[in-house]
Amino acid sequence: MKTKNNVLVFILITFGFSWLFWVPEALITQGWAAPEFVQNFVDLNLGAWGPLIGALVTTLIYEGGAGLKKMLKSGINVRLGKWWLVGLLIFPVLIGGALGLAILLGSPMAAFPVVAEAAEGGAPLPVFLLIAFVVIFFTGGPLQEEFGWRGYVFEHLRNKYSALTAAIIAGLLWGSWHAPLFFADRPEPYYTSPAWGLMLTTLLTGIILAWIYANTNGSIFAAMLGHAMFNWSNWVFPALDVDAAGLILFGLYFLVVAYILWQYGTKTFTKA
Secondary structure (H helix, E strand, C coil), rough: CCHHHHHHHHHHHHHHHHHHHHHHHHHHHCCCCHHHHHHHHHHCCCCHHHHHHHHHHHHHHHHHHHHHHHHHHCCCCCCCCCCHHHHHHHHHHHHHHHHHHHHCCCCCCCCCHHHHHHHHHHHCCHHHHHHHHHHHHHHEEEEHHHHHHHHHHHHHHHCCCHHHHHHHHHHHHHHHHHHHHHHCCCCHHHCCHHHHHHHHHHHHHHHHHHHHHHHCCCHHHHHHHHHHHHHHHHHHHCCCCCHHHHHHHHHHHHHHHHHHHHHHHCCCEEEE
């Protein structure tokens, strides 16, 4: 019961904080003439930090300073061994591979905006890509979200349920958390496509990230690394802009999840 209550408090804090910014943003997009102070508040654009705040506050409430220290140490646990390669490569291979397969099967060659952006910035492409990765890691989702979805929800629920059940719940919560952004004027392909696409993506990639987290002794840093590569790869390889590539990508995600369940099982996601 304690685990359920802890996670419920996390959900209330996380969704409450994020939606405090995102619901007014969505209403303004839909035509609400909001007062200036509301618009200024929305413009702070702090909604993405909800999961981090939820994880830190809930941990402090229920586990005190010792629990908070343990969570923060997990966020800088870089002793990943071979899982460095998994975290760095799995999403570029899947997303880039899906786009490449779609093109080989006859889809039009996708435009790669990253090349034009690098030229505009005047930086060599490799340097531009590295800088972009660092920016994405700290401001594009991984830091803001992984303390919450893997570091708190998955971590607490896997002590009560199987790793698969915990990962599914965390993935569905992760997707649901984005709901107001589908009614806001966001340019990302996640929000211009049907909502089921995002929900299926967070479910499948959430299992993959939970697998990485479970095999790195609960390293939130490892989950952040994987999440950063997921976001970075979607930016570098615009697979979601090509219908066939998007479908192929879902197929590849299913294959990876099937491999995880076959080789690592549903109980812990580990072989130990």
